[in-house]
Amino acid sequence: MSNVQVRTKRSARVSQGDIFRDVECIEYVVEKRGIVEVSKIIFPLIVVLTQDCDLEQDARYRTKGGKKPGNHDKKLFAVLVAPVYNAAQVFLGQHLSDLEMTMTEIPEKGTLGKMLMQNERPRYHYLNFPDNVPIVPGIVDFKHYFSVSVNYLEKVRRKKFVCRLSALFREDLSLRFAGYLARIGLPDIAASSRALPNAATPAPAAPGAQG
């Protein structure tokens, strides 16, 4: 049963909640003695996370014929995106096997799997698309966000656009991502207190030490 609504018509610019296919993430580009090597990861599906108002302001610099802003204050370098993995593969922990990475299994029928599908696990966002949308159930992994050049995305977006999350659903995604990114990692106090020596007990003196 779907938990999201989408629009299949492409807008005139890159928008938050847009889903694109086959998007490249450049790992590195190195040049040595005239030979350049490029390493990139190609993600079958990604969703745009950048705030829509930022994208809207950035798009004003790219309008043809319209009046462009007087300066480049609102221009973006990159768009924040996150991969949408095949849910069935995520549950098996196999979605990154082609990158030689093994991920934790999440039993689909177990508590963790059910929590994930109800979007109760902060790291993940489950998307089950309606039957008329040609995408299998997917899981956004907020930990794997990355950026792509605005120019690159503009260049490929007509060809690689798949669909766009409807307003309410992209805002839900955005809010959950913001919450995940803003989390505060607290130390495990119990574990750290076990690891630290007791301050009240003096350290044993080294052999030959005086005083």
Next chain:
Amino acid sequence: MSQERQQPFKSDYAKGLSTSAVGKEEGVPAVVLPAYVGGTETPVIGKPHGNGKPYRLRIRGKISRE
């Protein structure tokens, strides 16, 4: 350096086709390290997108200074 590569559509994965980049710079071949070999997706009828997995491409080529 140049790159020619077909987009990894479902048919590529399903057929297990190897996709590779081709370099055409002054006799120095561009090399994909390692070449991606598909065949891992789970086809879902009527759902052509989202079946594949992320994969890595490494491409090398000689810089052409013009």
